[in-house]
Amino acid sequence: MSSRIDRRIVAALCLASTLAILAAGCGGSSSDSGGSLTLYSAQHEPMTEALAKGFEEENGAKVQIRFGEDEGLASQIEQEGDASPADVVLTENTPPLELLAGKELLAEVEPSTLEEVPSRYNSPTGHWVGVAARETVMVYNPDLIAAGELPASILDLAKPEWKGKLAIAPSEPDFVPIVSAIEKLDGEAAAKSWLEGFADNAKHYNDNEGIIAAVDSGQIAAGIINHYYWYEAVAEEGKDKVPSKLHYFGNEDPGALVNISGAGALESSDDPELAQEFLAYVVSEEGQTAITESGDWEYPLNAAVPPPPGLKPFDSLEPPKVGPADLGDGSAPVELMEQVGLL
Secondary structure (H helix, E strand, O other): OHHHHHHHHHHHHHHHHHHHHHHHHHHOOHHHHOOEEEEEEOOOHHHHHHHHHHHHHHHOOEEEEEEOOHHHHHHHHHHHHHHOOOOEEEOOOOHHHHHHHHOOOEOOOOHHHHOOOOHHHOOOOOOOEEEEEEEEEEEEOOOOOOHHHOOOOHHHHHOHHHOOOEEEOOOOOOHHHHHHHHHHHHOHHHHHHHHHHHHHHEEEOOOHHHHHHHHHHOOOOEEEEEHHHHHHHHHHHOHHHOOOEEEOOOOOOHHHOEEEEEEEEEOOOOOHHHHHHHHHHHOOHHHHHHHHOOOOOOEEOOOOOOOOOOOOOHHHOOOOOOOHHHHOOOHHHHHHHHHOOOO
16 A cells, blocks of 8 residues: 555656646746737838748747837837837838947847848847848839930939939938938038939929839839839739839949848847847748748848849849948938938
8 A cells, every 4th residue: 555655656746846847948938938029110011020920930929019110119219218118129221220229228139140141231239130131223214214314323313404303202211321321432511412412303202102103104204212112013013004114323332222121129128038039030041031922022131042033133233332330320311311401
């Protein structure tokens, strides 16, 4: 009898020990417990939702998304401080990330995550990682501008002969880095002079989609946009309904600037491990494939993932030698744009 009781006691102790180990294992990892992550995103909804869905399926965590614009989300995070509910911020461009990093609001990204992306597209201090890229281009109506009349440089668009022919969306965050690039390459005076001429020549639109529609309809001859808006229009409407074409400046011209979308984990995150896991996912082959399949037409930055079919090869774009560190936090170009009346 006593031997059977002893065996029962041993079995009970073993079971209790096993349950304790399992419970400890479940509580010690965000991946195992699921967890919840709050993502502030200034990126387009299809890309953001594809990344959130893919991460949820791979990790088991729940992703709560709050959408906004680059500057607005950065300002909100700054105001919220340590009380921010955000774990990760995903932006369209790098200046807001540089602003947050400069205020010590972003945590350092795990080195293994940074290694998935060429270093020139990451934070110079390791506080955010590059996620996707977009090329600055000129969209034009071939019925209004002949191929031989296309400008060699974006700087040419400040000349009097372009008056009334250009469209611009100055409130779009994509335009600010162009001004930063010109200032970096040619100086503040040159950037201001170009802005004055460009502002005098251009008609204002609310966004890049509006520019493409105006160019397609013949309301305006040309405009400056990011490449992926045009590809989205073609995919949605059909090539026969999009008469406009793209002109790539190349030759390391500031008009060939490659804009980087990036992501960073907040220093104040309630679950820093889960935040780092999300950053690792967005630059992994799985995450980058989710981007290319989302219909967003941006270039992935993980070399193992090919871009959406039909895009100009990424290594043939010939952008200027201007990196995220050169673009800064965006305050200087915004001030110049305000001085010339573009904002």
